[in-house]
Amino acid sequence: MTAAHLNQDAEGSRLGMWLFLFSELMLFGGLFIVYAVYLARYPADFAAAGHELNSWLGATNTVVLLTSSLLAAMAVSAVQMDKRRLAVALISGTLLCAAVFLCIKYVEWGAKFAHGLYPNASELSERPHGQILFFGLYFMITGLHAVHVLAGATLLAISLGLIGRGKITCHRYVFLENSALYWHLVDLIWIFIFPLFYLIV
Amino acid sequence: MDKTTPKPSSAPSYLDAAHGWRSWLLTRDHKRIAMLYLTAISVFFVAGVTIGVAMRLELMAPGRTIMGPQTYNALFTLHGVIMIFLFIIPGIPAVFGNFVLPLQIGAEDVFFPRLNLFSWYLYMFGAVFALSTLFIGGLPDTGWTFYVPFSTTTKTNVTLATLAVFILGFSSIVTGLNFITTVHRLRRPGLGWMQLPLFTWSVYATAWVQVLATPVIGITLLLIIAERLFGIGLFDPAKGGDPILYQHLFWLYSHPAVYIMILPAMGVVSEVIPTFSRKRVFGYNAIVYSTLGIAVVGSLVWAHHMFTSGMSDTAVFVFSLLTFLVAVPSAVKVFNWVATLYKGSIDLSPPLLFALFFIYLFSFGGLGGLVLGAAGTNIHVHDTQFVVGHFHYVMFGGAGMAFFAALHYWFPKMFGRMYDIDSANWGAWILFIGFNLLYFPMQVLGLQGMPRRYYDYVPHFKRLNALSTIGSWILAVGLVILIYNLIHSILYGRKITQDPWIGTTLEWTTATPPPTENFPADAEKEQSAA
Numbered sequence: 001m002t003a004a005h006l007n008q009d010a011e012g013s014r015l016g017m018w019l020f021l022f023s024e025l026m027l028f029g030g031l032f033i034v035y036a037v038y039l040a041r042y043p044a045d046f047a048a049a050g051h052e053l054n055s056w057l058g059a060t061n062t063v064v065l066l067t068s069s070l071l072a073a074m075a076v077s078a079v080q081m082d083k084r085r086l087a088v089a090l091i092s093g094t095l096l097c098a099a100v101f102l103c104i105k106y107v108e109w110g111a112k113f114a115h116g117l118y119p120n121a122s123e124l125s126e127r128p129h130g131q132i133l134f135f136g137l138y139f140m141i142t143g144l145h146a147v148h149v150l151a152g153a154t155l156l157a158i159s160l161g162l163i164g165r166g167k168i169t170c171h172r173y174v175f176l177e178n179s180a181l182y183w184h185l186v187d188l189i190w191i192f193i194f195p196l197f198y199l200i201v
Numbered sequence: 202m203d204k205t206t207p208k209p210s211s212a213p214s215y216l217d218a219a220h221g222w223r224s225w226l227l228t229r230d231h232k233r234i235a236m237l238y239l240t241a242i243s244v245f246f247v248a249g250v251t252i253g254v255a256m257r258l259e260l261m262a263p264g265r266t267i268m269g270p271q272t273y274n275a276l277f278t279l280h281g282v283i284m285i286f287l288f289i290i291p292g293i294p295a296v297f298g299n300f301v302l303p304l305q306i307g308a309e310d311v312f313f314p315r316l317n318l319f320s321w322y323l324y325m326f327g328a329v330f331a332l333s334t335l336f337i338g339g340l341p342d343t344g345w346t347f348y349v350p351f352s353t354t355t356k357t358n359v360t361l362a363t364l365a366v367f368i369l370g371f372s373s374i375v376t377g378l379n380f381i382t383t384v385h386r387l388r389r390p391g392l393g394w395m396q397l398p399l400f401t402w403s404v405y406a407t408a409w410v411q412v413l414a415t416p417v418i419g420i421t422l423l424l425i426i427a428e429r430l431f432g433i434g435l436f437d438p439a440k441g442g443d444p445i446l447y448q449h450l451f452w453l454y455s456h457p458a459v460y461i462m463i464l465p466a467m468g469v470v471s472e473v474i475p476t477f478s479r480k481r482v483f484g485y486n487a488i489v490y491s492t493l494g495i496a497v498v499g500s501l502v503w504a505h506h507m508f509t510s511g512m513s514d515t516a517v518f519v520f521s522l523l524t525f526l527v528a529v530p531s532a533v534k535v536f537n538w539v540a541t542l543y544k545g546s547i548d549l550s551p552p553l554l555f556a557l558f559f560i561y562l563f564s565f566g567g568l569g570g571l572v573l574g575a576a577g578t579n580i581h582v583h584d585t586q587f588v589v590g591h592f593h594y595v596m597f598g599g600a601g602m603a604f605f606a607a608l609h610y611w612f613p614k615m616f617g618r619m620y621d622i623d624s625a626n627w628g629a630w631i632l633f634i635g636f637n638l639l640y641f642p643m644q645v646l647g648l649q650g651m652p653r654r655y656y657d658y659v660p661h662f663k664r665l666n667a668l669s670t671i672g673s674w675i676l677a678v679g680l681v682i683l684i685y686n687l688i689h690s691i692l693y694g695r696k697i698t699q700d701p702w703i704g705t706t707l708e709w710t711t712a713t714p715p716p717t718e719n720f721p722a723d724a725e726k727e728q729s730a731a
Contacts, residue, residue, distance in 0.1 A: 012312050012386035019378035023416045030420035030450055034435060037446055120432040129441025136433035136440075140424070 010174040017178040021185050024148070028189050031141050035196060038133045045130020050200035052117070053138070054108060058198035061104050062190065068097030069187040072156065072180040082170040084163060091160050091176075094183065098153040105146055109139075138197055145189055152186045155179035212716035214617060229314035230717055235300035236615075237321050242292055243684075245328065249283040250680060252276050257639070257673040263660050273656035274342035275357070279335075281345030282362065286369045287328055289600050290458060293465035294411075295324070295376055297607045298404040300615060302380060304708035305398045307389030309719050312382040316375055323372035330365035334358045344654060346455070349436040349447045353428045360429050363422040370415045370422075373461075377411030380404055389707070395489070398706045399482065402489050403468025406496040410457045410464070414500065418454035421447065445510055452503035460499040462596060463563075464492060466603030467534055470556045473606050474538050476704050477553035478545025484537045491530035491537075498527050508579045517576045524574035528567065535564055550702070551625035555606035558633050559599060566594025569644060584654075587647020590640045598636060605629070605683065612687065613701050617714040618694030624686040632679030638672025 039046050075090035116123025117135050124132055159176040162168040168176050215232045218224075225233060256276055259266045268276070303311055311317050334340050338358030343351055352359050384397070384405045397405075424447075427433050434440030436447045475482040482488065504512060504520040512520075538560055547553070569591040572578045582588065613619055642665040647653075651662050658666065700709040711720050 009312075009386055012382050015385055016313060016316075016378055016382045019381055019412050020374075023374050023378070023412050026413055027416035027420050030417045030453075033450070034424075034446060037443070038435075038441075042441065119427075119434065125440075132434050132440045133442060136435055136442075139431075140427055140433055140435075144423075 010172075010177070013174045013178060014181070017181050021181065024185055024189075028141070028144070028192075031137070031144070032192070032196075035137055035141070038130065038137070039200075042128070042130025042133065045128045046134050047201055048128075049131040049134035049138075050197060053198050054111070055198040057104055057108050058194055061101050062194050064097050064101050064104070065187045065190050068094045068101070069184050071097065072183045076173065076177055076180050079163070079168060079173045079176055080170055087176075088160060088163060091156055091163075094156055095153055095160075098149055098156075101149060102146060105142065109142075112138075134197075141193055142197075145186070145193060148186045148189070152179070152183045155182055212712075212718065212721045214712065214714040215717045216617070216714055218717045227318070229310070229318055231299050231303050231311050231314065231317060232615075232715065232717075234317050234321055235296050238291065238295040238299060238324070241321075241325060241328065242288055242296060245283050245287040247684070249280055249288055250677065252280040252283070254673050254677055256280065257670045259656055260658070260666050261670040262667070263658055263663060265657070268656065270656045271342060274344075274654070275340035277654060278341050278344050278362075282331055282341075282366070284596075285345055285458075285462075286366055287324075287331070289462040289596060290369075290373060291324060291376070292462075292600065292604050293469060293607060294380070294404055294407055294461075295321075297400075297469065297611060298376075298380060298407075298465065301611060301708055302401050302404055303383060303387070304711065304715065304719055305401045305706050306384060306387060306392060307707050307720060308383065308387035311379050312386055313379050316379055320372045320375040320379070323368055323375065327365045327368035327372060330368060331362055334362050334365075337361060346451060347422070347425060348451075349425065349428070349444045350438075352425055353436065360426050363425050367419050367422050370419045373411050374415045377408035377415075380408040381412065384408075395486065399471035399485070399488055399492075400465075400468040400706075403464045403471070403492050406492045407461050407464045410461050410496050410500065414454045414457040414461075417450060418458075421450040421454070424450075445507070445512075448507050448510055449504065452506045456503040456506065457500045459596075460495055462600045464495060466559065466600040467492065469603040469607040469610070470538060470559050471534070472704075472706065473552045473556040473610050474541050476610075476702050477548045477550055477556075478542050479548070479703070480541055480545040482537065483540035483543075484533075487533055488537050491533040494530040495527060498523060498530070502527060502574075505574050505579075508576055509583045521574055521576045521579075525571065528571060528574075531567060535560060550609075551620075551622060551629055552606045552610035552702070554626060554629050555602050555609060558629070559602040559606060562594055562598025562602060562636070566591055566596075566598055569594060582647050584652055585647035586643040586651045586653055589653050590643030590647060593640045593643070598640070605632075608687065610702070611708075612690070613697055614708060614713055614715070616691050616694070617696060617698065618690055619697050619701060620686050620690035620694055624682060628679050628682035628686060630679075631682060632676055635672050635675030635677070635679050639669050639676050640672070642666070642669040642672070 071090045071093040075087045075094065078084075078087035078090055112118060112135070118124065119132075119136055119139060124135055156179050159168060159179045162175060215230055218230075219228075225237065228234060228237075255267070256273065259268050259273055299311070299317070303309070334357075338361060339356065341347070341352075341355070341357045341359045341362045343355060343357075343359060347359060347363060352363075384401065388397075424433075424435055428436055432440075435442045436444050438444065471482060471488055502520060502523045504516060505524045508517055508521075538556075569587070573582060573588065573591060609620070609625055646662055646665050646669075649662065651658055698713050700713065702709075708715075
């Protein structure tokens with residue numbers, strides 16, 4: 001009786017998700033502090049290392065993620081208007097964007113590995129300190145972000161299943177809403193990562 | 202609802218509602234989850250105490266007494282990890298927060314019951330990980346602080362231990378967000394913020410620190426793991442990294458964590474003292490605001506752990522000043538508690554006894570904290586036994602005593618049985634005497650210059666160390682009496698159905714022990730109204 005009552009308090013569920021998002025921000029916040037400290041200490045090395053990242057691929061990924069966020073937000077609206085098919089198509093689009101993002105990321109990482117620019121590689125070890133730290137942070141932050149992309153995509157995939165089974169409807173869609181919120185956070189963090197690594201001069 | 206006479210309810214108590222191990226391990230009832238935590242936390246506490254007594258035994262005489270340096274290093278690390286991450290941090294919030302908080306706000310359960318059970322499993326998972334380092338790869342010998350560069354170079358299994366702490370942190374975050382949402386969304390209609398019981402307030406404030414500070418240690422420990430596995434170089438001076446940065450990140454969480462430990466303890470004391478003085482608490486608003494003040498200012502003092510690590514004089518000055526500032530809201534609380542006692546009709550039952558011990562030991566430890574927080578004197582006592590003594594006074598004497606106060610206060614509510622008051626009083630006094638005998642000499646030893654974290658010392662320190670070790674035995678005797686009394690009472694104690702303390706908060710208005718739905722009569726009323 002009241003268990004169902006509890007689950008229908010969408011505002012509470014949203015509050016829980018927002019709190020979780022705060023904790024995620026603090027998680028990445030710790031890494032951004034480390035970034036800020038080393039950027040202040042080695043600005044020239046960071047700029048030089050930043051030029052070695054492919055800013056076209058980074059920009060493409062930014063557009064891909066922004067589009068995916070738009071699709072996720074539209075999916076929530078579609079469910080609210082009881083347009084199930086449209087919602088399914090939009091979420092599938094979001095998942096496709098997530099896959100494209102990860103593929104591009106894979107190509108980028110692969111290129112860096114091919115050039116010996118990964119932690120503990122002899123090629124990287126001979127470079128100035130600031131560049132070693134830059135690439136250490138690059139792999140740490142984009143790696144952790146990729147894990148979050150996977151987590152967000154999993155949540156959205158579950159939402160897709162729930163819509164199919166009629167568990168997410170125009171009356172009860174907080175799970176999808178929270179998944180979309182999480183997805184926006186993944187997007188938002190990337191918006192900070194992109195200029196910090198790719199556009200730094 | 203009539204406050205004085207709990208309505209006799211036909212609903213079975215939460216203890217009798219279902220039977221079998223599945224009904225416990227798959228439960229979503231916040232009261233049963235509290236019991237799961239209590240069981241696990243008690244086991245870890247006893248393990249931690251045993252290790253502590255063994256370490257004291259080693260220090261009884263100079264030179265090797267019962268163990269060598271490597272074992273000693275491993276044991277103080279394990280003692281720290283168990284006591285901090287498995288006992289004090291989850292202790293009061295996860296056990297009493299879970300049991301009492303929903304009852305105090307008139308709710309049927311926490312907001313996310315399934316998530317609540319999930320966080321217990323995370324806790325157990327993390328605990329198993331932490332303890333498995335005993336058998337896999339060697340127990341870490343870094344101390345619970347995992348300072349670099351030693352933690353990234355030692356051969357012992359720091360990776361597994363830090364991963365365990367990461368998982369425990371996740372459990373703590375999930376519990377915190379659950380409590381915040383519960384307090385926001387499930388308060389009984391008409392129960393305003395400034396009418397919340399003080400224990401609920403303190404758990405609420407703690408939950409915010411849990412949610413916002415814990416991720417920082419999470420990422421810091423991930424960086425340690427990445428350093429050990431891949432050598433990313435962020436803390437390695439050979440690659441341009443900075444070990445001091447690790448200390449900043451570590452204490453950015455771990456100092457607020459001290460308030461995660463002490464705030465719920467203060468909440469317990471704020472409940473116990475008015476109940477046993479038969480008076481309203483003095484200055485409710487001041488206690489609420491000082492709770493929030495401690496949560497905020499306590500998050501800004503972390504670098505006072507690092508006065509000798511290398512910092513600018515300005516930073517030392519600022520962090521020292523902020524440290525002194527935290528003493529203000531803490532002192533406000535002590536003043537409120539003592540003022541509540543003044544002219545009260547005092548009933549010196551075991552919960553109040555523990556609360557008074559708390560005030561004494563916490564104030565004593567807190568004054569030692571000012572010695573440590575002052576930039577000048579800190580240099581003299583840094584990394585000595587003084588720090589160990591201070592820390593145990595505020596943590597064990599503070600949070601630990603409050604844990605026992607809470608246990609003796611809510612025990613009748615939780616189990617529907619009464620413990621033996623005399624045994625509890627004897628146990629408490631013996632614990633208190635042993636406690637002071639154990640930790641006071643440490644403070645003197647620290648002032649005389651005995652460093653911490655060594656298994657050996659010069660013969661000059663012999664007498665005080667022997668005294669401290671004897672204290673550890675007396676303390677252990679007190680604990681055995683207390684724990685035996687409680688376990689015996691769970692099984693054979695006198696059954697009660699009434700509130701034994703005449704408490705005024707909502708948890709005392711329902712049946713003892715409470716039924717699964719907490720307030721079934723009210724739930725029926727609501728349903729018929731709907």
